[in-house]
Amino acid sequence: MKDKPSKYVPELLRGSTDTLLLFLIQERHAYGYQLIKEIGRRSHGYFQFKEGTVYPALHRLENEGLLEGEWQELPNGQVRRYYRITEKGKYALRGKMATWRDFTSAVNLVFRPVEA
Amino acid sequence: MLPEIRSYLDEVRSHLHLDPATEMQIVREVYTYFRDSVDELQANGLSESEATKAAIESFGRPRVVARRMYEARSKGSxxxxxxxxxxxxxxxxxxxxxxxxxxxxxxxxxxxxxxxxxxxxxxxxxxxxxxxxGYSLLPLLIGGYAAAPVLGQAASSLFWGSGSFPSVWALLLVLxxxxxxxxxxxxxxxxxxxxxxxxxxxxxxxxxxxxxxxxxxxxxxxxxxxxxxxxxxxxxxxxxxxxxxxxxxxxxxxxxxxxxxxxxxxxxxxxxxxxxxxxxxxxxxxxxxxxxxxxxxxxxxxxxxxxxxxGHGEQSGEAWWESSMRWEEALVGHDRPV
Incomplete structure (x- = not known):
């Protein structure tokens, strides 16, 4: 029997929102709507971030000095607020990713069947 | 701007309780989200009103958004x-x-x-x-306290006939x-x-x-x-x-x-x-x-x-939106320090 696609538990994601946002912004400057779409695309629709969660998270990260926001004008005349990661943000991201790797490794070790 | 979006953004702003520059940044940013989202939904076949309704619903209740934004921005170092x-x-x-x-x-x-x-x-x-x-206002309170006896002297002389009436200039100065x-x-x-x-x-x-x-x-x-x-x-x-x-x-x-x-x-x-x-x-x-x-x-x-x-905000809704629109040009390339 084929497994049903699992649904993630929001509580699991809550602690990882910052890491995902910082990671994507480290790759390239991005604005809020673009980040929501990018996370959905990369996770094949698994993560569906609520806009009302992402924008406050971006502002919190900016307030903590991990991101910097800047308004930029596009060739079509529209303006958007792009975020870029700061040095402090890069340092925090390295720590968060290390923690995440250790956590998933430990979970995988526990999930491994016990050899008889 | 569509009235539904304007009304939504007004409600977010009225519950933000942040400094005016930050409030303007937040409202403008949410507005750019709506613009992108409505454009995309329309490209997918929805009418303008359907797209607007869907974008607003997706963002969440304005009070909740405002509370989250407040919590994101209000903590000082x-x-x-x-x-x-x-x-x-x-x-x-x-x-x-x-x-x-x-x-x-x-x-x-x-x-x-x-x-x-x-x-x-x-x-x-x-x-x-x-x-x-608050402490800058204290000298005014203390000044008022120091000047009060002149008023007392004037009232005492005027109503009970006791003591001399202070000079008119002193009284005017105190008032x-x-x-x-x-x-x-x-x-x-x-x-x-x-x-x-x-x-x-x-x-x-x-x-x-x-x-x-x-x-x-x-x-x-x-x-x-x-x-x-x-x-x-x-x-x-x-x-x-x-x-x-x-x-x-x-x-x-x-x-x-x-x-x-x-x-x-x-x-x-x-x-x-x-x-x-x-x-x-x-x-x-x-x-x-x-x-x-x-x-x-x-x-x-x-x-x-x-x-x-x-009410909230130094400007009324209409005046705020007018200045906000003008500010869009100034935003580009020079983010205001918050």
């Missing part, structure tokens, strides 16, 4: 907390060292406080500013001083309330404490009497009260959630007022303590009533 605590400690220091009696040092302290206040006001009114504004002091205090309070009533409470909290202290000193023979043991005792009580207010200010700046900020401010300041009342008037019983606490609580909550009356 440790440095900001220390700066907000500093004016309380300066005044506490004046009382501990009894330098408030020395016109030179008292003037230096107040001039420094006013200079920092003007700088903070000019720099976009950060949240550490408001205790400084102008008291009137302008009241005008500055009230207009400053209203401006701060338009941003956030809690900040107005934080700003005004030293005034009743200093007012009670002046009244108590008056009963003991006046501010400029000699330094007696009871006055020394009062100085220490005042210093402790200001240190407590300093702790309340620093905690206020560091807290993220609004409800905790309100709780911390009301609780600490009410306790400080009760303690000061106990120190001034001795053991005045449970009901005296209760009355002092309630009076302080009502005083601290009164800016909330003013806000309910006058």
């Amino acid at each position: 440790e440095i900001e907390a220390a700066i907000s605590c500093l004016p309380h400690l300066i005044i506490a220091g004046l009382f501990i060292s009894q330098l408030w009696r020395n016109p030179f040092w008292a003037s230096i302290a107040f001039v420094s406080i006013v200079c920092v206040t003007l700088y903070g006001w000019w720099r976009g009114k950060p949240s550490w500013l408001y205790p400084w504004v 102008a001083l008291i009137g302008s002091s009241l005008w500055i205090i009230v207009s400053t309070t209203i401006r701060v309330v338009r941003r956030d009533w809690i900040l107005a409470s934080l700003m005004l909290v030293p005034l009743p404490i200093v007012g009670a202290w002046l009244l108590d000193l008056e009963q003991a023979g006046g501010v400029f009497q000699g330094a007696t043991a009871s006055v020394h005792q009062l100085d220490m009580s005042m210093a402790l009260a200001f240190i407590t207010l300093g702790v309340a200010s620093a905690t206020f700046v560091r807290l993220r959630q609004r409800v905790l900020k309100v709780g911390a401010l009301l609780m600490v300041c009410t306790i400080a007022a009760a303690a000061i009342g106990h120190s001034f008037w001795g053991d005045y019983g449970f009901f005296g303590l209760l009355a002092t606490s309630l009076l302080m609580l009502v005083f601290l909550l009164s800016p909330a009533l003013i806000e309910a009356k006058i």
